Amino acid sequence: MQIVILASGKGKRMGELTKTVPKPMLKIKGKPILEHKLNALPREIKEVIFVIGYRGEQIMEYFKKCWNGMKITYVVQKNLNGTGAAVHLVKSFVGERFLVMMGDDLYHKKDIKKMLQHNLAILGHEVEDTSLFGIIKTDNRKNMIEVIEKPKKSKDRLANAGLYMMNRKFFDYELVQIASGEYGLPQTLASMTRDHKIRVEKATLWHPIGNIDDLKKAEEIIHKFV
DSSP states (O other), X not given: XXXXXXXXXXXXXXXXXXXXXXXXXXXXXXXXXHHHHHHTOOTTOOEEEEEEOTTHHHHHHHXXXXXXXXXXXXXXXXXXXXXXXHHHTTTTTOOSEEEEEETTEEEOHHHHHHHTTOSSEEEEEEOSXXXXXXXXXXXXXSBEEEEEXXXXXXXXXXEEEEEEXXXXXXXXXXXXXOTTSSXXXXXXXXXXXXXXXXXXXXXXXXXXXXXXXXXXXXXXXXXXXX
């Protein structure tokens, strides 16, 4: 099994911290975010494909071509035009099924492993304030209907945690352009629901790292992700 980790962004909200370092290489307890993520991967993962961009050479220098027995492959996203476009860059590298993960969030090993049992799936995490996240709308069988971006009010409370079980059918669909002008992965995945069932799994634990406060919080809770 392969996993694609999207790690091309700069992380502007990190201010001076990402002036010389890519956000996924910022450290928690002395180790880069990406190292913690790789340590949480289940044994079924045999290859990691990093999509790199801003200062991506630092990621290549650190992880090289192999890490803990996993093959490491690098794909460069020169035009930072969204997560959907990033996944299309790996089309010639992935097999029939593959995981996709954001490069700057922390996921629990159990949640990563349970995604493997599905053909198509998205991970959601229950939140109080839906206006801060993309919210996954589901049917009564826990299948995805759509992703609504930052709704002020919503009976659905599962935020998109940015972990996906994918297959090659994704490449048959036209990328969906979002408000920022980028091409969104979850929005494109949602367009597949007219033809395919996409399971929504609920996360045990998820910690998005969007700003300096999130990074500081990660220092306090990283032990929970072991």
